[in-house]
Amino acid sequence: MTPKEILFNYWNFPEFKTPQEDIIQSVLNKKDTLAILPTGGGKSLCFQIPAIMFDGLTLVISPLIALMKDQVQNLQSKGISTTYITNEIDQNTIGKILDDCQNNKIKLLYVSPERLQ
Template sequence: MQHPVKILEQYWNFTEFRPFQEDAIQAAIEGEDVFVLMPTGGGKSMCFQIPALAKEGICIVISPLVALMKNQVQVLQDKGIKAMALTSGLSYSQLDTMLDNCIYGKYKFLYISPERLQQELVQERIRQMNVNLIAIDEAHCISQWGNDFRPAYKNIKILREIHPMVNCMALTASATPLVVDDIITELDFIKPKVFRQSFYRSNLAYMVFHEDDKYYRIESILKKYTASSIIYVRSRKLTLEIASF
């Protein structure tokens, strides 16, 4: 088995991991159920991608967003790693061929939505795959206490029934302690290793201004900080008004 640092260097051109990444990767390689709570940009995807590359077989990745799946698959493919996503709009024959490729074509990653997982054909073919890891991205979607609860996530545990000996990794950037406990329960985790990275960012600051003339304040800020900026507002109408201003 190739060492995780060698894989990191080969595909990502880094020579060392960020805090908690290596611990999470090693736990996954050793067959532990793993929970990864890291801020956006903290390198969560490497935590399941590197163990999957280190072991024989394919990693099943559950992801809620087509754009997210396509982006991660493209990044992997650009690195010369065989990955595919089962997105919407596929014909039965296309789906059939792609699933066969996952069984016989030495693919390392199969990205699917929780809804796609409910199809009998998909479940049947996953039974035939040499699955080395199950990764649940945006895992807070499984919890009714989470911000983006998605009912289909409740049925992800079917993967644990199909491949009871395969360990699982849940990943999210947003989960309260209550949501973490709920995710662990819903996925039938067994003595999971939980890795929490601090959400503190030294380059970010929060300030609140109570302004009578918001447009004047916006203009002042943009003149002082000339780099690109993002202005969030409550409606499309306000977006157009501020853009026009």
């Protein structure tokens, strides 16, 4: 599927906001990409859509746990295999999450900075 098809299929939006499409294309071209957009500018789609298109796992590092949980819940509601690891998660659950990541069962893994270790 193309980025626009994914945008419509999962989010029901017919078009990207400026400059989302250029940012996504840069990521898909595997270029280092820095995108600075205002609140509500659609930053998340700029990594979520390539994550859906690429093979393997996409790691998302976010210090905002409430936003992380909201995005994970939203993606899961769309059938996209997504989860998160924060300090609230016990070691047994983290072990299962990491096993799922290794077995290609998770597409996006959100991690709080303090959990990177």
